[in-house]
Amino acid sequence: MAILVDENTKLLVQGITGSFGARHASLSLAYGTKLVAGVTPGKGGHNFADFVPIFDTVGQAVEATGATASAIFVPPPFAADAILEALDAGVELIVAITEGIPVMDMMRVKEAMKGSKSRLIGPNCPGIVTPGHGEKSHGGCRIGIAPGYIHKRGNVGVVSRSGTLTYEAVWQLTQLGYGQSTCVGIGGDPINGTSHLDVLQMFNEDPETEAIIMIGEIGGTAEVEAARWAKENCKKPIAGFIAGATAPPGRRMGHAGAIVGGEEDTAQAKKKILAECGIAVAETPSDMATTLLERWGK
């Protein structure tokens, strides 16, 4: 099971000929992901890594290969257009890795996606990994930039705004012998396609997921909304961590969305609400996995 993607998901990469896109497309192939197409306008007819066909448009790629998911590595000025193109082509799952997309662009994209059947993950995110069953989780579906080898197939769902903190949590779990069902990086921008709450709901319904780690940070109220929902609806054990307890107010901490605007979106306030909602809050980022295992009774 897992959520969003599995080992059979057919992936295309928009921006596959750029250095960033090409590097990570290669790593996905090496991980065993079914990368079936690439898209770069003007490069149609060529192949990527000798056997992955490149198309000029997403529509052509979908028609020829049946791809249902797209990873977007297109530079910021053109990324919104790339997301809209994937939407137009009916791609079910659009994962925007690109960092630095103007907020106004994302505002329009978000509105345009309303009512569609497509789901957007990101932007400014590490992507999604559903680990495979092979050695070092080989054979899974890796969309984006996460290191594949740190994963292990198992029963913990991980959702986070931050890439490296996701890797930290995944690695802690894997080293303790606990694998992951799916790891979702929802991205660090103020406007994103999929929220913590959306992913919690999916984990709650996924039979393979038995426990959840939710990682958040300062800024916005997404973690709080997810926690309030979980209190009433989620029966699976959840551990949480919120980064940015020491961040000065009003400063953008790397992620465009990581900024303390008021009393409600500080790390302290969020941790308090998470705890009130029955989520086991890790004291430090070093304790994310152990905090979960304790709550999980392992």
Next chain:
Amino acid sequence: MNIHEYQAKELFDRFQVPSPKGKVASTPEEASAAAEEFAGAKLVIKAQVHAGGRGKGHFKNGFQGGVHLIESPAQAAEYAGKMLNETLVTVQTGEEGKLVRKVMVAEAVDITHEYYLAILMDRATCRPVIVASTEGGMSIEDVAHDTPEKIIRQFVHPLLGLQGYEIRKLSAALGLSGDIAKQFGKLLANLYKLFISLDCSMLEINPLVTTPDGRVLALDAKFGFDDNALFRHPEIVAMRDTSEEDPREVAASEFDLNYIGLDGNIACLVNGAGLAMATMDIIKHYGGEPANFLDVGGGASKEQVTAAFKIILGDPNVKGILINIFGGIMDCNVIAEGVIAAAKETGLPIPLVVRLEGNNVEAGKATLGESGLNIVSADTMADGAQKIVAAVQ
């Protein structure tokens, strides 16, 4: 990125958002000429620095106040002479103060009523929201806290944009009528245009005033721009005044490093924004004080790591360094080589704890171990934080 008052005025003029008459001056002669041009109006001269509290500040040459009423062109020149190229200290500048390179000569308007007007990007609804209040001239947070009913909000559709009826609704809610309502409507429509066209994240006018001679004017404004969109606004980038910023942050931005200076004594160098924040948090958790936020990014080069290291060591408060790298894709050995190159160039006068994890970690650790430098290795974030906190105590 912040802009000066005179630059805000330029943007308002460009988008026909009415504000008091004003002109920027870099010399006493220019200040005098500006005062001449506005002869007949009551005038004020203001030092142009980003910090607030200018009126109550003082110059290091002994001159009191960065904002003064002026009565004649001669006085404009005299005051400009005392402010220009002098250092102004306000509650917000710290003791070192800020060098004043420009002054603005502007009309000092009489005020009938002060309003509050702002446009923000609302995260929860993913659309712009206009916030207005009849209680202008004071902290909007206080108004929201004490009299929440006096805060009016109007959300704007992301694709339709601001509609006429929305403007009329706001105008009526503020109790405006007749010609004032008409002027307000035009001002708001133009302000919204400015907000969207320049990719603002925030635009706050406090106060927006009506005057006895029947005008509606934006008296004081605060702009926030979306850093992600600056690539399509070179004219805004040109307004950046790096002399107003933390020099450490300016140096970092030249190397595409995400750096924010803080007051503590333990510097950190981390890859990834979330991990960088979490590293600061864990230093604090174990009793230390972080000196900075520093995200070198997912694909940092040796040169970037070297630059980052130099910036950290340039901070005299720093008594120890914690490097925390989860090299998922990034090669740990590249980080190790960057650290050694930097340490050899700058010397390593303070304790350095390195926590490396991930891709090619063994080679990275070996490189550090063989370097002959006094580097303490840590296995986990908690281990690293505890070691560096102990080392600086």
